[in-house]
Amino acid sequence: MAHVPQIKIPATYIRGGTSKGVFFRLQDLPESAQIPGAERDALLLRVIGSPDPYGKQIDGMGGATSSTSKTVILSRSIKPDHDVDYLFGQVSIDKPFVDWSGNCGNLSAAVGSFAISSGLVDASRVPQNGIATVRIWQVNIGKTIIAHVPITQGEVQETGDFELDGVTFPAAEVQLEFLDPAAEEEGAGGSMFPTGNLVDDLEVPGVGVLKATLINAGIPTIFVQAEAVGCTGTELQDAINGDPEALARFETIRAYGALRMGLIKHLDEAATRQHTPKVAFVAAPVDYVASSGKPVAAKDVDLLVRALSMGKLHHAMMGTAAVAIGTAAAIPGTLVNLAAGGGARSAVRFGHPSGTLRVGAEAVEKNGEWTVTKAIMSRSARVLMEGWVRVPGDAF
Template sequence: MAFAPQIKIPATYMRGGTSKGVFFNLTDLPEAAQQPGAYRDAMLLRVIGSPDPYGKQTDGMGGATSSTSKTVILSKSEHEGYDVDYLFGQVSIDKAFVDWSGNCGNLTAAVGAFAVNNGLVDAARIPDNGVVVVRVWQVNISKAINVHVPITNGEVQETGNFELDGVTFPAAEVKVEFMDPADGEGDMFPTGNLIDELTTPEFGTLKATMINAGIPTIFVNAADIGYTGTELQDDINSDPAALAKFESLRAHGAVKMGLISDISEAAARQHTPKIAFVAPPAEYTSSSGKRIEIDDIDVLVRALSMGKLHHAMMGTAAVAIATAAAIPATLVNDAAGGVDRSNVVFGHPSGTLGVGAEAALVNGKWTATKAVMSRSARILMEGRVHIPEPQV
């Protein structure tokens, strides 16, 4: 029996923030994958190595975590005033499913560098030395993002001394500005409340702040669900019963936010919303062994992504944290001391992160104009990925 040879697709494997993903230029994809649909999804699943019943993604580029099971497709922007269109696909590890419902804030830091390196930014805009602001249109959520990419001798500067907790080695600092970060259409607080009552069979009725900023996120108090906010990954991820409770909480919150109509639909929308729990500052030791003191942080936050506690913090969730912290009377602001603030430093399992946001009350409704954070990014490998021809 004759078997067809593998197809070879130009790709770049990049780290952005605390995530890794496979990046593609739209025009380099097989023609059938240049449009959304079953062929594109099947191609990306095979590239990453999903679905994998072993949960390891051994036969693909994925790293068997939500942070490393990611894909990005970039193209010259079709929107006036922007350089590049950025489409993000979160690939499920154990299911044949690519979730297109949200953005990846961490990988956004790598989008600017890829765009420059692949000729998607007008050469006239790139200085010999300095910073080029790559104007990104985020296709998944229809939002603008500015990525400040350092340039040295006309090329992207990747090395530097900027340190990011959750990333082992220092690199060049990349500032990312999320413009008008309220996610999707409608109110930033979809229920109209800064704090809601959210009821689940497992937890009963809890206070929750549900916000659409960066990515739809549900915040609850750590103490209300039996935690301290100082937990590390194994404290949550080694407990299947706890993970099931968090998924139920996420599903019920998604219904209340209007993202789905029934909790049964949550399984097909794994990437959004995120679920997070907050607590006032406390001392703890991070996953790297670094001691975090009370004075180092304003608030503790732990967040789950794709059903597991994240090893650091999703970039989009950091936008939600910054925005909620800037708005008085949210659970995040309360846990951070209940004071007016435009910047917040939060503690996560790998250490700390500082983020900022500008929010204002306009015509009786809260709105955010911008959220800012610093990340880093670099190319890990570039070349071609080899996969069998997708069968759809």
């Protein structure tokens, strides 16, 4: 019996922040996958190795976690004053769908370097030595990200001494600015707080009434207090991911929070919108030991945060959720701000399962409405492999 042979597609496998993903130039995709739709989704699913009922993605490029089941498509920007259009697809591990509803803040750190290296940024904008400023249009959420990429001898510099908790080896620092990060297209008319409140009473069947901060910044996020959900804020991955009841409880909170935020109209829609919103729990600082064995002292952080992505506790922190944390921390009265001790602040350092992370945000209140002009954090990125990915020709 004859079988359709495999095809080769130019691709690059890159670590960005604490995530990894397969990066493509739009022009390199098969013609039928250059436009959004079922064929593009089928192609990316096959590249990553999903859906996989074994949950391992053995027959693909995915790493069987939400942090490593990611795809990126870049093209020269059609947006004025931008260099590159960045589209992110979160690939489900065990289900046949790609979630396009949000951004990946970690992989955002790799977009500028890939865009430069693959010829998507005009050479005139890249210095021989110094910092290249890459203006990124994040297509999923309709927002601008500015990446400051180090350049040495006209090439992207990836090696360096910048250390990022959750990543084993040091690399070059890439500073990211998320401009006007409140998500306009999400929830109640684009308000940063879709309910109009800094803190809501969220009724969740089987859990109770929870205090919750529901915010659209970086990515739609539901913040709850750790103690209210039976946690301490010091949990590592296994403590949550090895507890099916806890995971079910957080998914229920996520679904009811999504409904309250106006992201879905019916509860059953949450199952097909796994990437957003995120759910996170916060607590005041205490000493704990990170997953690497590194001690984290209460005096070295402002608060503790644990966040779930694609139904599992994240091993570190999603970049977009870090934007939400920094934004909420800058606004007095949110649960994040209160966990950090309250009051005005322009930056926050929080503890996560792998260590700590600092993120800054500029928040302004005008006529009773809060706006954030930008959130800033540093990540790193490194190309792991480049060449072609192969998929069966009839896979899409």
